[in-house]
Amino acid sequence: MSALAAMLTRDLRVAVRVGGGALIGVLFFLVVVTLTPLALGPDLALLQRIGPAILWLAALLANLLALDRLFAADHEDGSLDLIMTGRAPLELVVAVKGLAQWLTTGLPLVIATPPIGLFLNLDAKAEGTLVLTLLVGTPGLTFIGLIGAALAVTLRRGGLLLAVLVLPLTVPVLIFGVAAANAAVMGPVPFGTPFTILCAFTLASIVVGPFAAAAALRQEME
Amino acid sequence: MAITDLANPSRFLAFANRIIPWLGALTVVVFAFAISRAMNAPDDYQQGATVKIMYLHVPGAWLGMLGWGLMTVAALGTLVWRHPLADVAAKAAAPIGAAFTFMCLVTGSLWGRPMWGTYWVWDARLTSVLVLFLLYLGVIALWRTVEDPSRAARAAAILTLVGALDLPIIKFSVDWWNTLHQPASVLRLGAPTIDPSILIPLFISALAFTLLFAVLLLAAMRNEILRRRVRTLRLLQASTAS
Amino acid sequence: MRLCASDLGCRRGGRTVFEGLSFAVEAGEALAIRGRNGAGKSSLLRLIVGLVRLGGGRLDLEGGDPELSLSEQAHYLGHQDALKPSLSVGENLRFWSEFLGGLSSDVGEALAAVGLAALADLPAAYLSAGQRRRLSIARLLAVKRPIWLLDEPTSTLDTTAQEQLVGLMRAHLAGGGLILAATHSALGIDDVKELRLGAPQ
Secondary structure: OOHHHHHHHHHHHHHHHOOOOOHHHHHHHHHHHHHHHHHHOOOHHHHHHHHHHHHHHHHHHHHHHHHHHHHHHHHHOOHHHHHHOOOOOHHHHHHHHHHHHHHHHHHHHHHHHHHHHHHOOOOHHHHHHHHHHHHHHHHHHHHHHHHHHHHOOOOOOHHHHHHHHHHHHOHHHHHHHHHHHHHOOOOOOOOHHHHHHHHHHHHHHHHHHHHHHHHHHHHHOO | OOHHHHHOHHHHHHHHHHHHHHHHHHHHHHHHHHHHHHHHOOOEOOOEHHHHHHHHHHHHHHHHHHHHHHHHHHHHHHHHHOOOOHHHHHHHHHHHHHHHHHHHHHHHHHHHHHHHOOOOOOOHHHHHHHHHHHHHHHHHHHHHHOOOHHHHHHHHHHHHHHHOOHHHHHHHHHHHOOOOOOOOOOOOOOOOOOOHHHHHHHHHHHHHHHHHHHHHHHHHHHHHHHHHHHHHHHHHHHHHOO | OEEEEEEEEEEEOOEEEEEEEEEEEEOOOEEEEEOOOOOOHHHHHHHHHOOOOOOOOEEEEEOOOOOOOOHHHEEEEOOOOOOOOOOEHHHHHHHHHHHHOOOOHHHHHHHHHOOOHHHOOOEHHHOOHHHHHHHHHHHHHHOOOOEEEEEOOOOOOOHHHHHHHHHHHHHHHHOOOEEEEEOOOOOOOOOEEEEEOOOOO
């Protein structure tokens, strides 16, 4: 098996076996969605209108929580030292770790969105477009998050710093994700415009994220 | 054999192995009876046959709450009396109670759709049952995250006791707040307000589901005891290897 | 094969850890790096493997594979064990073997050589500290690299395991490998060159 495939398999195995597995992120997602109407009031019409935005925010926060352990765990047990002296380029290893992270955090969120959307009174069309925007947008969130996770890797209480670093970077994905989700349901902007821009941001982050994160890791490990 | 002898895991395993097949058979019989009575029960003049979702929804609610009540007693058993099987019972009950709560939420949602026009409303009773469901998922996650069983047991016990505050909120939410959900019609001061022709099948259905809960609980406890034995054997294997 | 260092310097956290360090290690030779705590033993090993930037001087490997960098031809055994507790002993070793470019056939032999073959399916969480150390050492056997950089290799090992390690080191040197070990105790091998850090050059 090649080095990168071995890395992917290992990260997937560890993510599935540890703690609640992939479902802890979904649980957090559900909790945030439950808290919002308790704060906003039970007006179903209001919830339906802002539903996509709430779900996008919840997905963003759930993603953020999972990023904390991405590199920190490997740094603490000494794996990162060995990874950085391996034969595979660090950028590709980081990209593969990002892929494993998305498969175990982002993808379950996307799959959990339809039933959870019912809590916010979303109809089928709104849910369909929302799922599509999350499917395209969550990889973008993960790969941008790699940068913050790498910058905060050597810090013990890096979680809050990571959030502060990553959240501004995710703003474009959030804006166009919600815009695309809303555009399909309300006019006047056609769905395609914000959606293609969302795709562009995700593709850009898949390239930029690993390079920036690898550079940050090398810097931090000095 | 006194019932306290069951506190010994090995005796419990022997007891569970003997009783589970019989209890399972009894459950199937009562379910058959419940289904037949439910099918013959009268329709609601307004809702028609959909009212029969009640035979799933109400037992689901009762058993979801019973599950947490059982876990609360087990939590006291762990923290106060140090009973050896208390935490096994608590860990085993959590997924079962969660499943019944989930059944309650889903059947209620499907039942409410034709009547209220929506799958979900954020009224007091539905929200507090949803919170119960989230608490269940949280305690299950806690059990799975802490590796050492006795530490996990104490942490889960504390969470269970705090979460028990949700149970009276669920029960009385329909009285305290103005809610969309139907007010209490069975367990209330004074007689139940439901006609016996519907009430009797409801009780039989509840009995069937309670027996199911008991069978699943015993089987899950058996699994948990075996799981802990495997863990002990592995620890032994590691420490006696060269 | 020959590892040459001339006038090596290292700076970490704004202070100079060492400078002007020179040494050479030939194939089949072992170098014991000694010095008080904080003298820079670990930093020197990390510098050679490429985790710390050179603060001056040169590091050359003569006779090695020209296609590979120095860090790709060296094994680093640090203070930590790089094991995931939720994976089994075998899964952990197989991962490093595949990641670092070893042969899958060597994994079983490596586990047997450190005496962990019987525990191959046990989750790594159940291992004692000494057993985890031995599993890390198995990594050096599962992937064949000529240079071994060992940081306190015998810590957490009991006497039997230490003798086992000495045997493995002797075999590595006999096969033409190089060993650089930072250690407070005697390595147990004959003909060990010494490099003392923190002493006036």
